[in-house]
Amino acid sequence: MFVNCKPYRNSLMDWARGNTPDPPVLAHLAECSACAQFLEEQRALSGAMGRLAKEPLPPAQQFEARVMAGFDKVRPARRPVLRWVLGGALAASVLLGALLTNRSVPPAAPIADEAGFIPIPYTIPLSAQEPFTVWRMEIPVARLRAVGYRVPAPDPAAIVEADVLVSQDGRARAVRPISISSLN
């Protein structure tokens, strides 16, 4: 390498890596065989690097079991059945609370409106800015009937899967039925 080659070598490396060279580099290259050789070597290296980078990896599944076992150790899985039971119990208590605080018999409300939530009769309507959460729950038909809904199901023990809109104070305000399933 000549003394005056040094400033060009970084640019030549970048060129070999796919970047566009500056005109002075091209001019130097035309008259310097050492730099031309350097560029050729760097290009060959870039080609080999490119092929190396495309080498296939082992399948991710090869290590997945141990990784997921590590995850389970750190974060024990929640039991979905227990969650449903707790959710159902909470829904029942919330609905019961709503029933007890509203002494008069509420008018029957339809349940077939799948477009949105059906307010629980005699509960305070949710204002537009009021924060809320939506819980997916399984609610017995009997409970829904108890708070005034008309549910077209012959089996009172049937379970309605529904989204329940719960306001910030923890009270259920509206229900959006999703499906109904009989235990029989």
Next chain:
Amino acid sequence: MIERNMGEPEPSSDRDLVDRFCHGDRDAFAAIYHRHFPAVHRFAFYMTNDAPRAGEITQDVFIWLAGHAVQFDAARGHLGAFLGGVARKFVHRQQRQGQRWLPLEEVSGSQSHAADFAVGLEREQEAAGLRKAIAALPARYREAVVLCDLEGKSYEEAAAAMECVVGTVRSRLFRARELLARKFQGNRERQKCL
């Protein structure tokens, strides 16, 4: 106010997935693993040139993530970069613990998953020779080559991963490539003679 999303689900962002698996969502963690496995494993493999060890490091990185997800701050960068930093620390930890890298003579005899897929003998030899040459580089040079040339990161991204300035990345990469080109050229000429 409330609408049901009936369209095709959009792929979850890393941030969403991390939030979900922090709340115990196993599927979200599996999705993170599958999304970032290639980059983490590739880095570990090229840094060690040892497939079993790369597998161990890859697993350690994700198991570590399961317990330390709170340390990921999406405002500071992508999860991929975060995991790259974790992988780098695991690689360095192995070095510090005195687990020696395999000598070059042994590397050629070690089982490489890549060798199973190589197109031809010449390519296999070329790839094996290059991997050996990369593995023989000093760690600081090896990192620059792996990040910039094999993972395709920009100088800025590599500088962030290596915790140094861009100029340092450039100079390390230049020095590394100079050494590699010399070795690589020598290997090619030897192969031609065979």
